[in-house]
Amino acid sequence: MLQAARYLLGSPGASGFGSKSTADEVTAACPDLGSLTAIITGATSGIGAETARVLAKRGARVVIPARSVKAAEDMRARILGECPGADILVLHLDLSSLASVRDFARRFLSLGLPLDLLINNAGKFSHGQLALSEDGVEMTFATNYLGHFLLTKLLLGKMAETAAATGVQGRIVNVSSSVHGWFSGDWADYLKLVTRRKIPYDATQAYAVSKLANVLHTKELAARLQEMGADVTVNCVHPGIVRTRLNRDREGLITDLVFVLLSKLLKTIPQVR
Numbered sequence: 001m002l003q004a005a006r007y008l009l010g011s012p013g014a015s016g017f018g019s020k021s022t023a024d025e026v027t028a029a030c031p032d033l034g035s036l037t038a039i040i041t042g043a044t045s046g047i048g049a050e051t052a053r054v055l056a057k058r059g060a061r062v063v064i065p066a067r068s069v070k071a072a073e074d075m076r077a078r079i080l081g082e083c084p085g086a087d088i089l090v091l092h093l094d095l096s097s098l099a100s101v102r103d104f105a106r107r108f109l110s111l112g113l114p115l116d117l118l119i120n121n122a123g124k125f126s127h128g129q130l131a132l133s134e135d136g137v138e139m140t141f142a143t144n145y146l147g148h149f150l151l152t153k154l155l156l157g158k159m160a161e162t163a164a165a166t167g168v169q170g171r172i173v174n175v176s177s178s179v180h181g182w183f184s185g186d187w188a189d190y191l192k193l194v195t196r197r198k199i200p201y202d203a204t205q206a207y208a209v210s211k212l213a214n215v216l217h218t219k220e221l222a223a224r225l226q227e228m229g230a231d232v233t234v235n236c237v238h239p240g241i242v243r244t245r246l247n248r249d250r251e252g253l254i255t256d257l258v259f260v261l262l263s264k265l266l267k268t269i270p271q272v273r
Contacts, residue, residue, distance in 0.1 A: 023054040034059035035166070037114050039155070041095065041148065042122030044071040047175065047239055051119060053079050056086040061113070065093030065104055095122055095147030096133040105154035114162040115155060120148040120214075121175040130194065130201035138195055140203070144210035148174065149217055156232070163231040170232035172221070176214040177207075177238055 012018045017026055038055050042048035043064045056062045056079050066072035072090040079086050091107055094100040108115075124143040133142035152172060159170040190209060193199045218236040225232050 023050060024057075027054055027058055030058050032059045035168070036116040037061040037063065037162075038117035038119065039063040039065065039108070039115065040117075040119045040121055041065055041093070041151070042175075044068065044075045048119070048121040049075055051121065052088075053082065055117075056088060057083050060117070061087040061089070063089045063091060063108065063113075065091050067092070067094045093151075095151070096139060096142045098135050098147070098150055101147050101150045102154065105151065108155070109158060114166065115158045115170070116162055116166075116168060117171050117173075118152060118155060118159065119173045119175070120152065121173075122148070123175065125207050126203040128201075128203045130197070132195065136195070138191055138206055140206040141191060141210045141213065144207070145213040145217070148214070152217075152221070156230075159232050160228070160230040170230075172232065172234040174214045174218050174234065174236040175239060176218070176236040177211045 012021075033055065036055075036059075038052075038060050040048050040052050040055070040062060043052040043062075044066050052062045052064060052075065062079075064072045064075060066075075069090060069092050076088045076090055079088055089111075091104055092100070093104040122143065124140055126140050131139040133139050135142065135146075137146055159172070162168075163170040190199075190205070194201055194206070215236050218234050221234045225234060
């Protein structure tokens with residue numbers, strides 16, 4: 001309990017960093033990352049944008065896939081304003097569309113670039129009404145999990161190939177949430193019943209199911225990578241309580257009040273790492 005309190009107050013741990021440490025501070029001693037290529041979903045705002053900025057600052061080539069190419073180009077311009085020599089590529093990607101995911105993977109692979117880091121960060125929390133993707137999948141699940149699942153599957157060969165050629169371990173990071181523990185039961189049955197409108201739609205449960213799927217996928221993929229002998233790791237991470245645009249569909253007075261009350265426990269976006 002005391003250790004947790006110290007962490008929340010920002011006291012450094014064994015690593016020398018605490019909950020208030022920023023990504024800039026943590027990566028300050030990193031070697032130049034100029035040989036690495038990273039794809040970061042959800043990099044037009046929030047945690048993804050800060051991750052893209054810091055990796056670009058440390059020299060990595062950063063690929064920003066986005067549904068809104070304009071938002072991605074704006075993010076690219078902001079990073080270049082701070083890091084004029086940064087290598088940043090923008091490509092269209094709508095994670096809720098499996099066709100779009102396939103098209104993105106095809107276009108990226110056609111560039112002949114290596115791939116060292118895949119950070120599956122993009123996320124959506126529904127506004128409370130059931131919505132289905134063009135593939136007939138509940139929208140939160142389609143965006144948070146299914147799109148990332150297919151993206152990872154299509155790019156995994158390139159990551160294994162890059163790691164074998166360079167000797168640098170590839171890394172996949174799935175940004176999940178402790179909210180995954182809020183769901184219990186058969187998630188596949190839940191999605192089927194919700195999609196067919198057999199049970200009421202609950203946005204929080206839908207989000208929890210999508211994050212649970214992220215965790216289960218990570219565990220299974222880790223085992224398969226080991227079996228393959230690929231020098232690629234996969235981990236999922238709960239970033240903590242951070243005010244991002246995840247709740248963009250629920251912004252308003254109540255949301256603002258909740259964040260004010262929790263402000264002392266919240267991380268700022270630069271403190272997520």
